Amino acid sequence: MTSLEIAGIPAAYIRAAASGNQGSVRDVVYPVNHYINQLRQFVTNREVDFWETGRETVRGEAIMKCCSVYLPAGYDDSDNATRYNVLYLLHGVGGDQYEWLRGSWNEGGNSILCNMIDNLIANGDIDPVIVVMPNGRSSHDWTESKFNSEGTNMLGFYYFDYELRYDLIPYIESTFKTYANIGETDPEAIEFSRKHRAIAGLSMGGMQALNLILGGYRCDSATITGVASEWENGLASTVPVRGMTDIFAYVGSFSNAPTSSNGKLLGTSIALRGRKLQVLYMTCGDADEVSFKCYNQSIEGLTDRAGDFLNSYYQVTIKGGIHDFQVWHNGAYHFIRLLFGNGEAHS
Template sequence: MLRYIVLLALLLPFTVGAQLKEKQAPEGFDFLRRGIPHGKVDTLTYDSGTVGTKRTTLVYTPPGFDRTKKYPVLYLLHGIGGDEFEWLNNGTPQVILDNLYANGKTEPMLVVLPNGRAMEDDRASGDIFAKDKVEAFATFEKDLLNDLIPFIEKQYPVKKDRNFRALAGLSMGGGQSLNFGLGNPDTFGWIGGFSSAPNTKAPGELIPEPGEIREKLNLLWISCGDKDNLMYISKDTHDYLAKHRVPHIFYVEPGGHDFKVWKNDLYMFSQLLFKE
């Protein structure tokens, strides 16, 4: 059952619930620190039956990764103009998480950074808004469920249960996370939409059975910058959830549609994952 219940006012960007001990990430949270253990980022290829080709994904393993133990997994998705390297190049999730581990603030987890554009030529080149490229983001649901997750679960010692599987993303990836996560509550127990884009389904379509989501999810996180032109998407989703009494966190923070916001989202969101 959902454990985190925070319904935040739209114009109170610094208001957070008791579950979030910090209102915003502290200065230096994304700076590389010397003298602490560091995780590792590997680049892997997997066979995609959905696309009919080999695809690339990055995998972050935490400091002290031990193959004799089993870990939860966060699948972290990029935006419409990015690929599997967007988070790594602009959001430094490996640095943020290393620092959180060093401070004892988050649970050890794997983070999978896939390419959410499921097509043969999946580069963010040419017209990124072309019909086939946009449709490929929807196709990624099948690639994720049928190809990528089984691959990760064969390659790494991970816990194969929705309570130990999270899905989150920024912008286009935020929409994917809400669409795929809420559409597959038996697969994902922790869901985060950061500044979700217009690919996000309408609230009634996204959550046709509020009772099921209320019962199955551990955490549903909706966040957006207070100066983001896409705020209406997150706000509409929040309003629907509140109306139907679906527990969730609606976190409004200062900022626009950029990595300053999304890095802060990852810092805040990751501290709640896989905890009782």
């Protein structure tokens, strides 16, 4: 585990940057061919084995979903020479593609997240970066945010990796000026691209960053599957996820929610995939009654099992922190500074 002295976010980084240094946010609509339908079937346009999904797969029409995309100051659609790294930020169980932007207070008329990134870029702490904030429910009712353990909207959280790999990332990388190109599949290109993509999430999104990216378990309704819920929230583990460390080299999890897999499994999955993670950053408040127990379970044994396939690992417990944006903004600020060759993880 790499030592990291954690301090609060500097006040100047929370305030709005000068007007010429402020990025912009776009609402982007894109087609999704991989999602849970109203019959709890998995809709896909490719051949997928039952053992991989744990449910019946069917063909179906694409649905249209929306994500929010932060573009740094100076981004120009017509500039084909300048390329950008990409960070994907995932929301919580009751949130959506706007939670990182609207879920907390704002400062100077802008979200804290945008202010932080604007200032990090303007001060030379990081290279300009594109930030994609999707809706993490890969389901026909993706706009439904109510917690219901038997709902298809909840089930969609555990199948978001398909949408991410086959729908969202290809759309982003064909629409915006990114270093990464998922269409290039030779080994050197795959390794190059994964080092220009990062992903992190808060709460339920933190679970997705662990289970779906590192490789844990999918979950479904305990009532429907007939399997007892180890978290007492009506959800139970079903089938393992192959993970996406071939896509991402940087992963962050902030206050990962119950249903996150345990650290021994996650570490084993990292090693089995054979792709070295450049940064794994996990944080939680020690007064977080929602996530702290699960956070501890997800870190136990992880580094031992991951071995040499984990380059820099940050385990950050926030004293007195609870399940809120004080912890999540802090996690995002410090995680972003470590990405893509910036910060002490690569010094």
